[in-house]
Amino acid sequence: xxVDPQERSVGNPRIEVFFAHQRRQYEPGDRLAVRYVxxxxxxxxxxxxxxxxxxxxxxxxxxxxxxxxxxxxxxRGAVASAGRDGAFETTLPASPLSxxxxxxxxxxxxxVRLFFASGxxxxxxxxxxxxxxPPARLPPRGL
Amino acid sequence: xxxxRLYAKKRGHRRTVSREWGVLGDGIFHAILLAAGMxxxxxxxxxxxxxxxxxxxxxxxTTCTIQAKGLxxxxxPDPPAGVVAHxxxxxxxxxxxxxxxxxxxxxxxxxxxxxxxxTAIGRLSGWKLGAEVxxxxxxxVPDDVVLQRGYSFWLxxxxxxxxxxxxxxxxxxxxxxxxxxxxxxxxxxxxxxxxELLDPLAQPVHAAPGHPGVPxxxxxxxxxxxxxxxxxxxxxxxxxxxxxxxxxxxxxxxVVVVLAVGPGLDLLGGRFEWLVxxxxxxxxxxxxxxxxxxxxxxxxxxxxxxxxxxxxAHPLLPGGRYxxxxxxxxxxxxxxxxxxxxxxxxxxxxxxxxxxxEQITVYRQPVAACGDVRPAPTSRFETxxxxxxxxxxxxxxxxxxNAVRWRLVVRGIPDRWPAFSRAFPVVVLPPANGAAASRxxxxxxxxxxxx
Numbered sequence: 001x002x003v004d005p006q007e008r009s010v011g012n013p014r015i016e017v018f019f020a021h022q023r024r025q026y027e028p029g030d031r032l033a034v035r036y037v038x039x040x041x042x043x044x045x046x047x048x049x050x051x052x053x054x055x056x057x058x059x060x061x062x063x064x065x066x067x068x069x070x071x072x073x074x075x076r077g078a079v080a081s082a083g084r085d086g087a088f089e090t091t092l093p094a095s096p097l098s099x100x101x102x103x104x105x106x107x108x109x110x111x112v113r114l115f116f117a118s119g120x121x122x123x124x125x126x127x128x129x130x131x132x133x134p135p136a137r138l139p140p141r142g143l
Numbered sequence: 144x145x146x147x148r149l150y151a152k153k154r155g156h157r158r159t160v161s162r163e164w165g166v167l168g169d170g171i172f173h174a175i176l177l178a179a180g181m182x183x184x185x186x187x188x189x190x191x192x193x194x195x196x197x198x199x200x201x202x203x204x205t206t207c208t209i210q211a212k213g214l215x216x217x218x219x220p221d222p223p224a225g226v227v228a229h230x231x232x233x234x235x236x237x238x239x240x241x242x243x244x245x246x247x248x249x250x251x252x253x254x255x256x257x258x259x260x261x262t263a264i265g266r267l268s269g270w271k272l273g274a275e276v277x278x279x280x281x282x283x284v285p286d287d288v289v290l291q292r293g294y295s296f297w298l299x300x301x302x303x304x305x306x307x308x309x310x311x312x313x314x315x316x317x318x319x320x321x322x323x324x325x326x327x328x329x330x331x332x333x334x335x336x337x338x339e340l341l342d343p344l345a346q347p348v349h350a351a352p353g354h355p356g357v358p359x360x361x362x363x364x365x366x367x368x369x370x371x372x373x374x375x376x377x378x379x380x381x382x383x384x385x386x387x388x389x390x391x392x393x394x395x396x397x398v399v400v401v402l403a404v405g406p407g408l409d410l411l412g413g414r415f416e417w418l419v420x421x422x423x424x425x426x427x428x429x430x431x432x433x434x435x436x437x438x439x440x441x442x443x444x445x446x447x448x449x450x451x452x453x454x455x456a457h458p459l460l461p462g463g464r465y466x467x468x469x470x471x472x473x474x475x476x477x478x479x480x481x482x483x484x485x486x487x488x489x490x491x492x493x494x495x496x497x498x499x500x501e502q503i504t505v506y507r508q509p510v511a512a513c514g515d516v517r518p519a520p521t522s523r524f525e526t527x528x529x530x531x532x533x534x535x536x537x538x539x540x541x542x543x544x545n546a547v548r549w550r551l552v553v554r555g556i557p558d559r560w561p562a563f564s565r566a567f568p569v570v571v572l573p574p575a576n577g578a579a580a581s582r583x584x585x586x587x588x589x590x591x592x593x594x
Binding site for chain 2: 028050052054055057059060061062063064065066067068070072093094095096097099101102103104106111113121123131132133134136137138139
């Protein structure tokens, strides 16, 4: 179990995500099970919660996004419960694998997004690895 | 109330702009397009389409007797010269409506356009004084008569094409933005079906079944090889260069021909406008230069002969070994011919209003190298080798703006021509047995690193 402190947005709420695998390292076809705890939302009413498992590209190009798992919780009772803590799981696909290229990078992450009654939203993103592709390097000169 | 920030979190090499401001700006842009389309569409419908439709559906038929011919003088201000006069042909006709005999200067068609005086007189020559012809008058304004009905299809086309395109682009963009308002990017991406319909300019990415992010390889395996199983298609920039130069030369010289028609006729008539000819000369020089470049690039592309690469299996797997046949046709001597395995990253991004693309090769492995290659007209040069995909290789990947592409590259240095490079794309899949293969690869690598 591991806590990922990485937050994508800075705000009062804080979401701690617990991955079942050590070092957030997964392989294609693995079962990804995630548990999370929401803190710091006292006094603000959560209207909707979205859970997602996505991959996105990073680097020089425009960002592309692929959604592997998406779940939207709108039921008032379920939101009240999931607004404190929650869990979800999915089986990872065969591709794409996490990749650390020079101008193209592929990253996998879990996102928990809270929509508040005031209209604003808060997203917490927690990166994990799929596969074990070593980082890309420039080929030696002369080739 | 807090306004959205102009810039959001930095991503990779650049800082991404605020999504909220982007959505707002995009929405305003499409709303302006929609409003402009509706405005110009309304003008065309009320000024052109509606009057024409009324003539064809509401005007009442009668019989007219032509009494006289005339021209209506249409003037419009043309500063600083004053006014410019054009002419419309008109016919004085006698006809009866509800028992009342009337006389009126009738238009010949619904949209008589103002033309030069001689042209307007020419249009009247086909009408004979005293002749009885059918006519149609406006029941609300009986003095308004036309002698020919029908539709101006080019005007309808104009109404459909110009304002229609603005309404379509603006409307679909606005609907797309309204639909995206208040929704997370994950939710939008998870329901991309309608978005693709609303954004027909977006390039869809076709992934291989069961392998998200991996490009389809149908086009790479539809050509059987002569010796090995598949002949790989060539992806050569030199062919696009030939096409580009040819297209430019054709278009430019067409423009030159159009520009040269007037001065040419003047020259035949014995008049020599030296100023016009002097203006034409630079266009002519560029046209000749375009043809020369096209012929040169065509010679370079065809003189070397075709290169073929065949492979024993496809798609490829990390750690796999595959037989490869390299064949080079033509008649010239090549000082060297080499085959390489390459991995290229490609990123497409917007810079201002331009869309740019950048490539970088992150893996290059020599597969075969030959010297003093002499293909004969009757028998091509052939060599067989084996290519091995690294066990920890990244698989082929493609998304809307990013790609990681594997390819076999043939580089040659001919004896008397510039060096050439031809690429043959291949698709590499993720490890076949997923987790186990990936772990085994990792463990093997760890063992190698252990002293």
